[in-house]
Amino acid sequence: MKNFMDSEFLLNTETAKKLFHNYAEKMPIIDYHCHISPKEIYENKKFKNITEAWLYGDHYKWRLIRSTGIDEKYITGDSTDYEKFLSYVKALQTAIGNPLYHWTHLELQRFFGINEIVNERNAELIWNKANKVLQDGLTVREMIRKSNVKVICTTDDPTDSLEYHLKLKEDKDFDVEVLxxxxxxxxxxxxxxxxxxxxxxxxxxxxxxxxxxxxxxxxxxxxxxxxxxxxxxxxxxxxxxxxxxxxxxxxxxxxxxxxxxxxxxxxxxxxxxxxxxxxxxxxxxxxxxxxxxxxxxxxxxxxxxxxxxxxxxxxxxxxxxxxxxxxxxxxxxxxxxxxxxxxxxxxxxxxxxxxxxxxxxxxxxxxxxxxxxxxxxxxxxxxxxxxxxxxxxxxxxxxxxxxxIGMLTDSRSFLSYTRHEYFRRILCKFIGDFVENGEFPNDEELLGKIVQDICYNNAKNYFKMNI
The missing domain is CATH 3.20.20.140 (Metal-dependent hydrolases)
Known part of the structure; x- marks a missing residue:
């Protein structure tokens, strides 16, 4: 039996493991479509707690919680942030097969150093650990930096002034392109x-x-x-x-x-x-x-x-x-x-x-x-x-x-960059299966290039990014 979400998560062959750890894992990210706020990036928003970072505006999570039959008060209503956090924990702990189960644990592991399983027994511990990391300086910009993001393309109405994009272009303390x-x-x-x-x-x-x-x-x-x-x-x-x-x-x-x-x-x-x-x-x-x-x-x-x-x-x-x-x-x-x-x-x-x-x-x-x-x-x-x-x-x-040209977040959450890791693991599994089944040559140099191109280089060239 494999361990739960260890370093070889989703990597079912030796080729997949080699491709992910040697080629995909550390590649930068071009997030060419998302719904995050340029204003929050410019202001370097600091979240008051994990609920604000996780659940505010995230309709993926809201849908899962609603499936438990709980009152909307504990999802988007006037309950406390801790009560909303608990409603998500209760919904997630049995969500076998839902990608949110994996995304959530990846977010906890990569951004907060939390390896506990999400369930009611661990809820208070996770709440306290995550909130301490947020209070100690895990801001929006730090989340982006930790994820090795080079370019972010937000989604903007033609009537938008692009005020915060212009301000970010002048900000010498932040080297990520926000377009x-x-x-x-x-x-x-x-x-x-x-x-x-x-x-x-x-x-x-x-x-x-x-x-x-x-x-x-x-x-x-x-x-x-x-x-x-x-x-x-x-x-x-x-x-x-x-x-x-x-x-x-x-x-x-x-x-x-x-x-x-x-x-x-x-x-x-x-x-x-x-x-x-x-x-x-x-x-x-x-x-x-x-x-x-x-x-x-x-x-x-x-x-x-x-x-x-x-x-x-x-x-x-x-x-x-x-x-x-x-x-x-x-x-x-x-x-x-x-x-x-x-x-x-x-x-x-x-x-x-x-x-x-x-x-x-x-x-x-x-x-x-x-x-x-x-x-x-x-x-x-x-x-x-x-x-x-x-x-x-x-x-x-x-x-x-x-x-x-690979993955994008299409998300309203700054924690969603772990979806690129999720994608890259599945990508390496997909290619690894061809190799291990004798359906494609075991040419590591070629395979590594294909993986890195899909993870980053193809998007960089496609959008003609000067990075």
Whole structure:
């Protein structure tokens, strides 16, 4: 029997152990997509206790706790932080198979030096030990440094001033690059409440009056230029469904005019607006050498009562099963026809799309980067051992696995950098199995290079990071 989460955790062969300890373990991190706060990095936030660091804003953990049937008071409500901590401990202690079980123990081991098993017997001891480490100086910046992070790409609305990114660029005491990523979802959500209010914010941010769709596009392009000037080289889009419908600028201008008056548009009109706007953005990304991330097939805010009470991103989302293959192919092809397809990273929340994505990659590769069109790392509900292995298998079966740009946190927690270790262990297990089964040569130099490229070098080159 193997020991619980020891140094050989998930490393089931000698090749896997060698690849992880000699090549993967100490590689730096480029976190090219996350949801952490640049303000908290700039201010070097100090957490008052482990609950604040662990549970505030973490809907992964909230969902697990809710499964125990406990009152919301002890999850996101007005109970004490220690009571919330206990509710998580009680939920986690029997969560066999849930990746949170491993992530949580990795966080305790790597950041706090705590090797106790998370359970009710150890709860008070863990609480006291972790809080002492936090009080002794484990700040946000120290968490980032301990994780060997070189670059962080946050997720930022086009109307954002990027105040804290600019301040961090001038901060000589912090040598980690914190770069903005352009997230224009609100600009594509033409039917959502608040769209006209957001357009007003865009007017203010761009210093441009928006009376027409042409004005709107000019304002968006000016914000792309601003992000570029601050170091932004990545955009991100949450496409719960993939829009594609042939249209013209004239038709979309009329649709935009209706929305600007506060009118709702039809689903067909929304799809045409999204298609044309997304293509316009894609062309601008390509012109500047940016990468475009597409996150697809989430179904959000399923629980209407809880959405009314708590709002979005609180743990009530699920996997969608909308059609991806045809609209995604047409979207990519429409940009490719105009020689304007940017570097693109494609994620789907539905693992049934793995072979759709894996096979589409080979249709649109180019000379702009190794693996110009990427199959993004296993995302959200797939961010577990099985999900990662299935994504790796699909990519290896259908494309060039060695060109993969690897892991990202996609997290709101500064403790989540241990997910890179989790990923790297699974990566080494995946490659090690091929070698030990006689399916790939035992060429350590080549294997080590592939591992280090996927862990770090491919992302560095893909995003053209000067680090």
């Amino acid at each position: 903005p990523a352009f997230r224009p979802d609100k600009g594509l959500s033409i039917n959502k409440d608040g769209f006209t209010d957001w357009v007003a914010k865009l007017e203010q941010a761009s210093s441009k009056k928006i009376d027409s769709y042409s004005d709107f596009l000019e304002a968006m392009e000016s914000r792309i230029d601003f992000f570029h000037s601050v170091g932004g080289r990545v955009s991100d889009h949450a496409l719960d469904y993939v829009p594609y419908m042939e249209t013209t600028k004239e038709e979309v201008s009329g649709i935009f005019a209706k929305a600007l008056k506060g009118e709702k548009v039809s689903f067909e009109e929304e799809t045409k607006y999204r298609t044309y706007t997304l293509k316009f953005l894609g062309k601008n990304y390509a012109k500047r050498g940016w990468a475009m991330e597409l996150h697809m097939n989430a179904y959000r805010d399923n629980n209407g009562r809880m959405f009314e009470k708590m709002g979005p991103d609180t743990g009530f989302d699920s996997v969608n099963d909308s059609n991806v293959s045809v609209p995604l192919s047409k979207l990519l092809n429409s940009l490719e026809k105009e020689n304007s397809l940017p570097k693109t990273i494609i994620y789907s929340l539905n693992p049934n799309d793995n072979y759709v994505i894996g096979s589409l990659l080979g249709c649109f590769q180019g000379t702009e980067a190794l693996g110009k069109i990427q199959f993004g790392a296993a995302w959200w509900f797939n961010d577990n051992k099985d999900g990662m292995l299935e994504q790796m298998k699909a990519l290896a079966n259908l494309g060039l696995f060695s060109s993969f």
